[in-house]
Amino acid sequence: MLALGKLLELTLAGREPAEKTQLTVEGVRMRWLSEGALEVRPPEARDNGMDLLLSAGIHGNETAPIELLDRLLHDIARGDLKPRARILFLFGNPEAIRKGERFIEQDVNRLFNGRHEQSSGSEALRACELERLAAVFFSQPDRQRLHYDLHTAIRGSKIEQFALYPWKEGRQHSRLELARLRAAGMEAVLLQNKPSIVFSSYTYDKLGAESFTLELGKARPFGQNDGVNVSLLETRLKQIIEGNEPEQTTQELDGLQLFSVSREIIKHSDAFRLNLPADVENFSELEVGYVLAEDLANTRWIIEEPGARIIFPNPKVKNGLRAGILIVPATDDNLV
Numbered sequence: 001m002l003a004l005g006k007l008l009e010l011t012l013a014g015r016e017p018a019e020k021t022q023l024t025v026e027g028v029r030m031r032w033l034s035e036g037a038l039e040v041r042p043p044e045a046r047d048n049g050m051d052l053l054l055s056a057g058i059h060g061n062e063t064a065p066i067e068l069l070d071r072l073l074h075d076i077a078r079g080d081l082k083p084r085a086r087i088l089f090l091f092g093n094p095e096a097i098r099k100g101e102r103f104i105e106q107d108v109n110r111l112f113n114g115r116h117e118q119s120s121g122s123e124a125l126r127a128c129e130l131e132r133l134a135a136v137f138f139s140q141p142d143r144q145r146l147h148y149d150l151h152t153a154i155r156g157s158k159i160e161q162f163a164l165y166p167w168k169e170g171r172q173h174s175r176l177e178l179a180r181l182r183a184a185g186m187e188a189v190l191l192q193n194k195p196s197i198v199f200s201s202y203t204y205d206k207l208g209a210e211s212f213t214l215e216l217g218k219a220r221p222f223g224q225n226d227g228v229n230v231s232l233l234e235t236r237l238k239q240i241i242e243g244n245e246p247e248q249t250t251q252e253l254d255g256l257q258l259f260s261v262s263r264e265i266i267k268h269s270d271a272f273r274l275n276l277p278a279d280v281e282n283f284s285e286l287e288v289g290y291v292l293a294e295d296l297a298n299t300r301w302i303i304e305e306p307g308a309r310i311i312f313p314n315p316k317v318k319n320g321l322r323a324g325i326l327i328v329p330a331t332d333d334n335l336v
C-alpha cells in the first residue's frame, strides 16, 4: 500500500510524509495537503465530475467515522477502490484525536462561518484551515459538490443513524440527496431552518455543496466500534467514489423520518439546569408542559410543541452555546 494511504497513522504520530504526492498503479494521485488532509484525484479520463469531501474527527473521540475513512483510504492506496470522484479526506482535529477527547480547548464544530475570527488558539486556527482546504477543494466550476461530515454522538439514540441538513436562505432541501442518505442507512433527517456555525453549514452556505452532518451511533474509543454499523454507508460511499451508484429511479424516501428544529436550547449562564436524566437518549419524546431547562433570572424552557423530542442534550457546554435541540416531526412538502 502507498504510504499516503496511512494518513491516520501519520496524523496520530503527528508526522509529515516524506513524499507529499504518490500515484497508484491506476494513476490515481494522492496528495498530502497538511496535517490530516489528503486529496485524491482520479486520472482525467476517468474523472466523473464529482467532488466529494469526507470529514471525520472534528470531534477527536468520535472514532468510528475516522476508522471508516481510514478503511476507504487504505482501499484506494492499495488499488482495490478505483475512484472516479475527486475526494478530499479531512481528519478535523488531529490534536484531539491523539488525545481521544472531543476537543482540547474549544469545540471546532462551533467555529465555522466566521466564528474562528472572533476567537484564538489552535482550534480556531484549525477551523480556519479547514475552511480554506474545503474552499480550495470546492473551487472548481461545473462539478457536483457533496460533503459528509461524519460524527458519533455522546449518548445512545432511539434513532441510531441520522443526518442534519443545513439551511440557507432561498435554497431548498433536495429530495434526491435524502433518498441517497436513506440508501446509505440513515433513518432520519433533521432539516435545519436557520444558519449555523458547524462545518457542514459552512460548506453548504458558502461553498454551494450539498452538505450533511451524519450521526452514526455512539462515540467509543478506537477499536471498540463493533456496535456502530456503518456497512450501508460504507457501501454507498464506495459507490459514490467509484461512480457506480445504483440509479435512484424513484425519489422514494422509504420510511425516512423527517424532523425540523423547533428551538435550540441555549445555555446562558452557570445557573443553567437541564431537567433530564444523564443517560437520556437522543430523540426522547417530551410532553407538553414539561419544564425542560432553567437558567438565570427565572428563565424556563417549557415544552409547548406536541410531538417534541430532544437531541444532543448537553448541560456541560460553554455559556452561549447550544445545550440541546428541540425537534418536531416535519413533512416532505418543501423538498425540491
Ligand SMILES: O=C(O)CCC(=O)N[C@@H](CCC(=O)O)C(=O)O
Residues within 6 Å of the ligand: 059, 109, 151, 152, 153, 154, 155, 164, 198, 200, 213, 311, 312, 313, 314
Ligand atoms: O452527542 C452530542 O451531543 C453531539 C454529537 C455531535 O457532535 N453532533 C454535532 C452535530 C453538528 C450539527 O449540528 O450539524 C455537533 O454537535 O457538533
Ligand SMILES: [Zn+2]
Residues within 6 Å of the ligand: 058, 059, 062, 151, 152, 153
Ligand atoms: Zn461530533
